[in-house]
Amino acid sequence: MTRRTVRIAMNGVTGRMGYRQHLVRSLLALREQGGLDLGGGDVLWPEPVLVGRRPEALSAIAGRHGLDHWTTDLGALLAAEGEDGVEVYFDAQVTSARAAAVRRAVAAGKHIYVEKPTASSLAEALELARLAEAAGVRHGVVQDKIFLPGLRKLKRLIDGGFFGRILSVRGEFGYWVFEGDWQSAQRPSWNYRSADGGGITADMLPHWDYLLRELFGGVTSVYAQTATHLPRRWDERGEPYDATADDAVYAVFQLPGGAVAQINSSWAVRVMRDELVEFQVDGTHGSAVAGLRHCRAQHRAATPKPVWNPDLPATEPFREQWQEVPDNEDFDNGFKAQWELFLRHVALGEPYHWDLLAGARGVHLAELGLRSSAEGRRIEVPELTL
Known part of the structure; x- marks a missing residue:
């Protein structure tokens, strides 16, 4: 069995939705079950890197769940390469802060997975979808x-x-x-x-x-x-x-x-x-x-x-x-089920149609x-x- 680690920047996990549904009940639940089975003996292992503005809150969450990585410097994290870098950027911040962070992540070549609404206006939501398409990164929106x-x-x-x-x-x-x-x-x-x-x-x-x-x-x-x-x-x-x-x-x-x-x-x-x-x-x-x-x-x-x-x-x-x-x-947690589909999209290129254009439709x-x-x-x- 081959284990592939994917490091995921988790921005907004100090909020209720980001913490409970996306971190604990999705990614940490995936780790508890041994990772995401990709077939053929391959397993994807999600490695969350917590991001936010409050170091004490991030440190407390990381300590509670035995996580090693957290930071308040999103720019440095997006610029990092190799084992210190991330492959996926996830955003569950307040809506008004989302678009700017997603732009930075797309510019850094990261795959994008975000909560909705994806932006504060249609023009901004369409801009994010176009930027992601032009950059060739995979992108998805939570539609739980x-x-x-x-x-x-x-x-x-x-x-x-x-x-x-x-x-x-x-x-x-x-x-x-x-x-x-x-x-x-x-x-x-x-x-x-x-x-x-x-x-x-x-x-x-x-x-x-x-x-x-x-x-x-x-x-x-x-x-x-x-x-x-x-x-x-x-x-x-x-x-x-x-x-x-x-x-x-x-x-x-x-x-x-x-x-x-x-x-x-x-x-x-x-x-x-x-x-x-x-x-x-x-x-x-x-x-x-x-x-x-x-x-x-x-x-x-x-x-x-x-x-x-x-x-x-x-x-x-x-x-x-x-x-x-x-x-x-058997019905699994809805957030976790969609995370699994998106991670398979990232790892294997499997079809995934809940993208940033779908998010723009909602806006x-x-x-x-x-x-x-x-x-x-x-x-x-x-x-x-x-």
Whole structure:
């Protein structure tokens, strides 16, 4: 067995997402299983090199997990060669800092794997995609939700023709993010400042772009209404600040073939559903409700026949009339599954289509959503190319 080590610059691992999902549950989990099997007796061994601005935080994370390499000097790391250099640059920083760092990594000839949104504007996102293509480096964008068990089961139903003609999609995402005064907030304060790249439209519409594309073929138009329901919040130091970014967006998307998707995204909503995100798909032959892990379906032959009667209490057990879609396979962590595909892309050149152009499409939809809300009209979504 031959072990190939790939050194990966991990920028942004002091944040919750970068640390929990990308470092611990992806790369370190790969190491715990003995590396990534490339076939033919070859194993890829990921070697994270932690990058950030706070040396004490990086040192603590490295010590906690027995990692040998961390630095606060991204430039020196990108310029290093041989055993001191890195082959892949990963970025999970705040959005406003991402583009500049990715430009430096592309110029240094590193393969690129980044969180989304890939940039603060469409122009910047397209620039990164063009730079990476011109440099001949491999590049990918995290698009984790299509790897969730519930949505993979939903994809199985779609591919199997369960729905017949799909009529509509209804999505609900979100939860109550505390203001930070009497209970600490679950999200960082920059999320609620537009100057720092915050806002739920910029955060979530890139997710809905790739999810709707993967499942239903894409978005042809968008109508959105944004809101800042909680205009005052308290930051990590307990200081009050004005929330200038949107904390909710209510969007209607036209899909190919005439289906309509409605997705509400909010950090100012209390959860009355089984999971933090759920999508209901209705078709001529059946319906399904998918969340993070579960998917329930109802075929037209098993559809009950309720009758509206406001004078009597409802007695039908509506939730019990749906059938659980079985797993039929073992589902790994979605972030880890996509890391494995990207690392195989880097090591073996296997196809990988979730690239920086795909990331730019997400930024594009978010921009059009914000524009739709500002102008109060539906906006067509043209196809992006480099």
